[in-house]
Amino acid sequence: MLRSLTIRDMLLIDRLELSFGPGLNVLTGETGAGKSILLDCLGFVLGWRGRADLVRQGAGQGEVTAVFDLPADHPARAVLADAGIGIEDDELILRRVNGGDGRKTGFVNDRRVSGEVLRQLSAALVELHGQHDDRGLLNPRGHRALLDAFGALDPGETRKGWAARREAARRLEAAETALTAARGEEDFLRHAVKELEDLSPDTGEEAALDTRRRAMQAAERIRGDVARALQMLGPEGAEGAMLDAGRWLEGAADRAEGGLDEPIAALSRALIELGEAHRGVEVTLAALEFDPGALEAAEERLFALRGLARKHGVLPDDLAGLAEDLRGRLGRIDAGEAAIADLRAAAAAADAAYAAAAAALTEARRGAAARLDIAVAAELAPLKMERAVFETRLLPAESGPEGGDAVSFTVATNPGAPAGPLDRIASGGELSRFLLALKVCLARGNDALVLIFDEIDRGVGGATADAVGRRLRRLAEGAQVLVVTHSPQVAAQGAHHFRVAKSVADGMTTSTVAPLNEAQRVDEIARMLSGDRVTEAAAEAARALLSG
Numbered sequence: 001m002l003r004s005l006t007i008r009d010m011l012l013i014d015r016l017e018l019s020f021g022p023g024l025n026v027l028t029g030e031t032g033a034g035k036s037i038l039l040d041c042l043g044f045v046l047g048w049r050g051r052a053d054l055v056r057q058g059a060g061q062g063e064v065t066a067v068f069d070l071p072a073d074h075p076a077r078a079v080l081a082d083a084g085i086g087i088e089d090d091e092l093i094l095r096r097v098n099g100g101d102g103r104k105t106g107f108v109n110d111r112r113v114s115g116e117v118l119r120q121l122s123a124a125l126v127e128l129h130g131q132h133d134d135r136g137l138l139n140p141r142g143h144r145a146l147l148d149a150f151g152a153l154d155p156g157e158t159r160k161g162w163a164a165r166r167e168a169a170r171r172l173e174a175a176e177t178a179l180t181a182a183r184g185e186e187d188f189l190r191h192a193v194k195e196l197e198d199l200s201p202d203t204g205e206e207a208a209l210d211t212r213r214r215a216m217q218a219a220e221r222i223r224g225d226v227a228r229a230l231q232m233l234g235p236e237g238a239e240g241a242m243l244d245a246g247r248w249l250e251g252a253a254d255r256a257e258g259g260l261d262e263p264i265a266a267l268s269r270a271l272i273e274l275g276e277a278h279r280g281v282e283v284t285l286a287a288l289e290f291d292p293g294a295l296e297a298a299e300e301r302l303f304a305l306r307g308l309a310r311k312h313g314v315l316p317d318d319l320a321g322l323a324e325d326l327r328g329r330l331g332r333i334d335a336g337e338a339a340i341a342d343l344r345a346a347a348a349a350a351d352a353a354y355a356a357a358a359a360a361l362t363e364a365r366r367g368a369a370a371r372l373d374i375a376v377a378a379e380l381a382p383l384k385m386e387r388a389v390f391e392t393r394l395l396p397a398e399s400g401p402e403g404g405d406a407v408s409f410t411v412a413t414n415p416g417a418p419a420g421p422l423d424r425i426a427s428g429g430e431l432s433r434f435l436l437a438l439k440v441c442l443a444r445g446n447d448a449l450v451l452i453f454d455e456i457d458r459g460v461g462g463a464t465a466d467a468v469g470r471r472l473r474r475l476a477e478g479a480q481v482l483v484v485t486h487s488p489q490v491a492a493q494g495a496h497h498f499r500v501a502k503s504v505a506d507g508m509t510t511s512t513v514a515p516l517n518e519a520q521r522v523d524e525i526a527r528m529l530s531g532d533r534v535t536e537a538a539a540e541a542a543r544a545l546l547s548g
Contacts, residue, residue: 001480002126002450003067009059010044010098011037012502012511019515021496024476026483027513028491028524029500034511035484038500039128039454042066045096046126047106047118054098058508061099068092068125068450075448076124083117085109094118128452129435137409137435137442138422144365144407147392150442151368155402158361161354162401168350172343179336182329189330192312196323201305206316209302216295226284233278242271358403365394365405372441379437382467383460385430388413390438409438432456436468440475450480457487469493488528492545497521521546 007016012034029035044054045064055062070076070092080087085108095107096118106118129137137146148155182189231237246267253260309316332339369392376390389412397406412419413430422434436456443451457468469490475481476495485491497516502509516524522542523534530538 001069002482003069004065005038005042005045005067006065007038007041008063009056010041010054010062010064011056012509013037013041014056014510016513018498018513020480020482022476022480023495024473024481024483024493025496025498026485026491026494027498027500028485028528030502031486033500033502034513035500036454037511038513039452039484042126042452043128044098044104045094045106045118046122047096047115048122055100059100061097063095063097065093065095068094074124076121079117079120079124080108083108083113083120085111085113092121094121124448125450126452127449128454129439129456137438140406140408140421143392143409144402144405146442147365147368147372147407148402150372151364153361153364153368155361157357158354158403159401161350161357162399165347165350165354168343168347172340172347175336175340175343179333179340182333182336186330186333189326189333193323193326193330195308196319196326199304199308199319201308201316201319201323203317203320206302206305206309209298209305213295213298213302216298226281230278230281233274233281239271239274239278242267242274246271354399358399361403362394362405365403365407369394369407375441376434376437379440379471380433383433383437383471384464384467385413385433385437387415388430388434389415389419390434391419432458433460433464433468436471436475440471443475443479448479450482451475452482452484454484455486456483457485457490461487461489465489486528488525488542488545491521491525491528492542492548497524499524518546 001022002020004020005016005018007013018038027035027038040054041064045066068076068091070087070090072090076092077087080092087109093107093109095110097105097107099105104115106113106115108117108121147153233239235243246264249260249264249267253264305316305319309319312319312322314322372392373390380386380388380390391410391412393408393410395406395408397404409422410419411422411430411434422431432455436453439451443449453472457465460468465487466489469487470493472481472483472490473493473495483490483494491497497520498513499516499520500511500513502511504510522539525542525545526534526538529541
């Protein structure tokens with residue numbers, strides 16, 4: 001609910017503070033008094049795009065503040081949450097400043113926000129209806145949502161079906177694109193996989209081969225020296241000479257008076273050590289034995305591994321993993337057609353599921369449209385338009401998350417006349433009544449929005465104006481309604497009445513708005529009935545309207 005509106009230095013308003021109440025709030029006043037200024041100012045603080053010259057002449061800046069009561073489940077709270085704005089209680093304060101240079105600055109609960117945030121809040125807070133309003137009931141782009149709201153229809157299954165359909169189509173397209181790209185390298189893959197499988201590389205093989213090759217190369221270089229050393233240590237070398245020396249010394253020992261005993265013992269020990277050395281060298285020489293063909297094979301294998309690694313731009317140890325990857329890619333090509341067939345089947349199933357959900361939604365909309373047409377017809381009769389025909393039309397449209405229906409509200413004002421869009425077929429007064437009847441049907445039970453009707457009763461009077469007023473009062477039972485009106489019958493139905501007046505002082509024109517008490521309401525409605533000169537008969541008629 002809009003609790004209050006405060007205006008400073010805007011258009012013809014100097015200072016103004018208004019408090020609104022629940023139910024039907026009516027604003028009256030002479031033509032040109034400034035009733036539309038209030039709507040301009042309210043639109044300004046709500047971020048609506050409108051006239052640029054809003055600051056009152058002579059003022060440095062203008063400012064408008066609107067205070068709303070916001071229940072815990074109000075849709076505007078979702079907008080606030082998305083904008084990162086917290087709200088501690090049920091009070092929402094919108095403030096917007098218009099500088100003299102034309103710059104506009106908006107605030108929500110004293111936090112600076114963009115005009116877009118204000119407009120998003122506006123959509124959840126206020127709904128404006130007038131003869132030239134192209135954002136509300138006259139805008140065909142919103143008719144489908146209005147019909148869904150009237151019929152309590154939830155397009156959730158259709159939205160899920162649409163999302164699943166798009167995902168299935170995306171996966172199929174991605175698979176087909178990948179298969180097409182893979183087929184372009186199929187020859188390369190088959191050759192590369194064969195080449196890798198023929199070589200059959202193992203992780204760590206390159207390092208092992210390199211170590212083995214270096215060992216064989218080293219053995220080739222030192223084996224000759226070790227063999228020669230072994231020969232020098234053996235019977236034909238040092239061992240043979242030492243044995244001969246031992247025999248010669250032992251033959252002479254008896255005649256040497258013991259002088260050769262120690263040398264003979266030392267030589268015996270040396271022979272033992274020489275034997276150990278010989279055996280060690282012999283073992284080493286045996287270990288250095290290798291097949292020259294094995295060295296050649298190791299070098300060829302090593303060169304083959306390194307060459308293939310360079311060819312594919314990987315490390316030799318990564319060749320085994322590369323082979324597995326290339327086999328996988330080749331396998332996907334071989335299995336691609338089968339996979340794509342499965343994806344095509346899934347896409348077809350998703351299409352069918354979406355089509356079924358959309359068809360069910362269309363059928364539900366047809367039922368809701370029939371009920372809406374009946375409800376609007378029932379509202380038109382008291383508005384003296386019982387011969388008019390309202391029709392909710394469903395036409396095929398491009399499929400989307402909300403289904404494949406285009407919804408439009410059409411009217412035929414006279415029997416046999418062609419039906420067409422509301423704003424093209426109905427005259428000003430007829431359009432007003434159509435909009436009111438439609439809004440009464442669509443807004444039942446919706447108290448989240450403040451409904452504003454700008455001279456929606458224009459062009460009607462008498463009993464029809466009385467019916468309009470009664471419809472507005474009934475509409476206000478479930479929502480706060482603000483009405484700018486010239487009709488005394490409508491004004492008499494209000495729960496709260498404000499009079500807009502214009503005055504000139506010191507060459508400056510200003511507009512004022514004042515709430516009226518019961519006696520003042522009689523005078524204002526009498527003025528609306530009779531003009532500037534209020535007669536007793538007009539006053540009596542005003543009292544009758546207020547009591548009726």
